[in-house]
Amino acid sequence: MVGRVVPVLLALVLLIPAPASAQEGARAGSPSELFVLTAASVRLSHASGKGNAFELVLDRPAGSVAGFSDRPQRLLSRRSLGGFVQAWGNLGFRSDPPNAALVLDDAPSSADVFVFELSRPSLGLGGRTLTFRAQALARRPTGILARVARGADHARAGGFGRGSLFVDGSGQGAQVTFTSMTPANFFQGGELAFSNATILNADLNVLSGASALTEVFINPTVVSLDCNGSGPFSASVTVELEVDSSATTVNGGAIVAGSGTVSVTGGATQTLTSGNNSFTLALPPGS
Secondary structure: OOOOHHHHHHHHHHHOOOOHHHOOOOOOOOOOEEEEEEEEEEEEEEOOOOOOEEEEEEEEEOOEEEEEEOOOOOEEEEEEHHHHHHOOOOOOOOOOOOEEEEEEOOOOHHHOEEEEEEEEEEEOHHHOEEEEEEEEOOOOOOHHHHHOOOOOOOOOOEEEOOEEEEEEOOOEEEEEEEEEEEOOOOOEEEEEEEOOEEEEEEEEEEEEOHHHEEEEEEOOOEEEEEEOOOOOEEEEEEEEEEEOOOOOEEEEEEEEOOEEEEEEOOOOEEEEOOEEEEEEEEOOOOO
16 A cells, blocks of 8 residues: 555544643634645655755655544545645635645655645646645644654655655644743732634743742643742743634733733734733734
8 A cells, every 4th residue: 555654644643632732622613634645656856946945746646635634523534636636726725835744654764754835736647646846844833734743854855765745734833932920829820812723732841930830731722820839930831823724813811910921933022911911913924
């Protein structure tokens, strides 16, 4: 079977539980979808004059494309390869090119996963080739694709054997940092809630007062800090988000006991004051 790696990776993506924040209560009607294409061999060549731009050719691609939705239900769909290419614009990919991970079956571990932004699909005569313009990504993908593209390598030109292309049809990714400076005798350090985004992951960094801090809690749209000591503490939380695909801002509200900030990576920072706050942060170009 072409692409023996596909069942293993789909187990990682779909069968291993997602983070708790991504399992329940996701945005209704806005599932993350992953399309999977397989091919007997893969070729990558540099596009003229563009160091990070490639021509990606799938030779002898499978005649059908599988689609997997991660939320709110895990559903399987299948369409013909030609139908997938014809639906490129209807899927929103012409105006908002998708991210994708190319996974090579028989390549060394140092060069077996490349991540790209895909555009300009072209199906060859008889479906014997499928060609894309592929812009190598410098940043780690977010959303459902992050579970496939962990440890992605620097893309390089060459001819390769069997490969699988995972195309992310989900909303755009963003990274937000929330900092909270909490005075003594407060048992909640702060809470951040999003109105147009789903939390995929959150990493805690305790800046001071570690003994007072218990842990960070996340659900699909809220991240909060709790403490069990009496001393003041400060911490920051880096939050990976999937934002509505049409959004130009990240919107929500924050509660802090003392003070804090919320910022989008590559964008602006908003200061938070004691009590309830609302925030609207512009997404940087290319999010």
